[in-house]
Amino acid sequence: MKTVIQNENEKRIADLQRDYDALGEQLDRRSIDIAAIKDRAKGFGVAVPSWGTGTGGTRFARFPGKGEPRDIFDKLDDCGVIHGLTDATPKVSLHIPWDKADPAEMKAKAAEYGLGFDAMNSNTFQDQPDQAHSYKFGSLSHVDGATRQQAIDHNIECIEIGQKLGSTALTVWIGDGANFPGQTHMGRQFDRYMQSMSAIYDKLPDDWQIFSEHKIYEPAFYSTVVQDWGTSLMIAQELGEKAKCLVDLGHHAPNVNIEMIVSRLIRAGKLGGFHFNDSKYGDDDLDSGTIEPYRLFLVWNELVDAESPDLNLAHMIDQSHNVTDPIESLMISAIEIQRAYVQASIVDREALGGYQADNDALMASATLRRAFRTDVEPILQMARFEAGAAIDPVMTYRASGYRAKVGAERPEVSGAGGGIV
Numbered sequence: 001m002k003t004v005i006q007n008e009n010e011k012r013i014a015d016l017q018r019d020y021d022a023l024g025e026q027l028d029r030r031s032i033d034i035a036a037i038k039d040r041a042k043g044f045g046v047a048v049p050s051w052g053t054g055t056g057g058t059r060f061a062r063f064p065g066k067g068e069p070r071d072i073f074d075k076l077d078d079c080g081v082i083h084g085l086t087d088a089t090p091k092v093s094l095h096i097p098w099d100k101a102d103p104a105e106m107k108a109k110a111a112e113y114g115l116g117f118d119a120m121n122s123n124t125f126q127d128q129p130d131q132a133h134s135y136k137f138g139s140l141s142h143v144d145g146a147t148r149q150q151a152i153d154h155n156i157e158c159i160e161i162g163q164k165l166g167s168t169a170l171t172v173w174i175g176d177g178a179n180f181p182g183q184t185h186m187g188r189q190f191d192r193y194m195q196s197m198s199a200i201y202d203k204l205p206d207d208w209q210i211f212s213e214h215k216i217y218e219p220a221f222y223s224t225v226v227q228d229w230g231t232s233l234m235i236a237q238e239l240g241e242k243a244k245c246l247v248d249l250g251h252h253a254p255n256v257n258i259e260m261i262v263s264r265l266i267r268a269g270k271l272g273g274f275h276f277n278d279s280k281y282g283d284d285d286l287d288s289g290t291i292e293p294y295r296l297f298l299v300w301n302e303l304v305d306a307e308s309p310d311l312n313l314a315h316m317i318d319q320s321h322n323v324t325d326p327i328e329s330l331m332i333s334a335i336e337i338q339r340a341y342v343q344a345s346i347v348d349r350e351a352l353g354g355y356q357a358d359n360d361a362l363m364a365s366a367t368l369r370r371a372f373r374t375d376v377e378p379i380l381q382m383a384r385f386e387a388g389a390a391i392d393p394v395m396t397y398r399a400s401g402y403r404a405k406v407g408a409e410r411p412e413v414s415g416a417g418g419g420i421v
Helices: 002-029 034-042 072-086 103-112 145-165 186-201 229-239 258-268 293-305 326-345 349-357 361-373 377-386 393-400 402-409
Strands: 091-093 120-122 169-172 209-213 243-248 271-276 314-317
Touching: 002 034, 002 072, 002 377, 002 393, 034 326, 034 377, 072 091, 072 103, 072 326, 072 393, 072 402, 103 145, 120 145, 145 169, 145 186, 169 186, 169 271, 186 209, 186 229, 209 229, 209 271, 229 243, 229 258, 243 258, 258 271, 258 293, 293 326, 293 361, 314 326, 326 361, 326 377, 326 393, 349 361, 393 402
Parallel strands: 120 169, 169 209, 209 243, 243 271, 271 314
Antiparallel strands: none
8 A cells, every 4th residue: 555655646746745835825924834734734633433434324225335344353454544545543433342352453453554542432222132131212221220230331341342452431322212202201211321321430440531422313203311412511510520522513403503512511621522424414424524514614613722731532433434435435534624623723813813802793704714715735635745645545545456455355245134334
């Protein structure tokens, strides 16, 4: 792959240098040091989801792609390609039990690509072949104590696996709730959830965090136990200092102001991280920046504005790729998230603060738009080139023939069965 990257970069470096120099002159007139912004781009990283390297599905069917990963080791191979081409995805987020394997072997495989492990993700929204109790009617909030304990034990197991991998966080999302009015006592159900989460929290190592992830609906279409950021904040405040809120960009009601939620959680000291994706109708898990790139920029505007050593967030992608090559989609998403970060980094904050103080709504908004409309592509490309990654990751990936290679090595996967993955 390194040889392919070098060959492809040689075709593009002359044009890139001209574009980079031209942008540098433009930014210099705005008193912005392009080299400093490039360094920020180099320091950026977002975790890729192990599950995102496979083809997702709809409620009706799944259409597997060529060379689907067979196990976590194939997934790590794919994640290594993504990071090698973008230099923007240094960590992988695992989902247990989907990715359950010998931690030492996983760590060794990840080390081949210079990868580490981000937050662990538990799964109590599906029944597994060997489990004693079903999660059909809930997991951490189930009326049956044995079922709740099973879910608690699974989350503790995720912590134990994560410790061996070097992870320092656990993300907990559950599908618990109700599909009919009267199906559950919502107050007692939430009390059971909090008791279960407290038991998990008590098992956290000193240097770990636990993230509560909210979702407005699905599969609980009437009421969801952790349905919005207010409930997530309540959970984090009640559990303790190591509990934070995770914001998935697709888990909100339509028209919700996500960047304001980000600001509020920062103020409360309870923002833990993100699952980046995009959506048109609901929790679509589309590629980041494909529908609302300006909203993604506005979220990053809040994050850059609040930057401090204490704001140490977990940035992760969470997407479902139904009609694209997952590796290509994850590369594009990582770059779009990085782009929004860099655009937010060139906002003239002194001018913006002045316009806000003068109640000049028009110019305050224009200041944000100016940064958003700046084509920072040469900065992203030069950061990748200097790091030994690809100037054009997608075209370089296609030139490498990687998908055809793994397609020949990995058995075809059946598309039978529906369900969102």
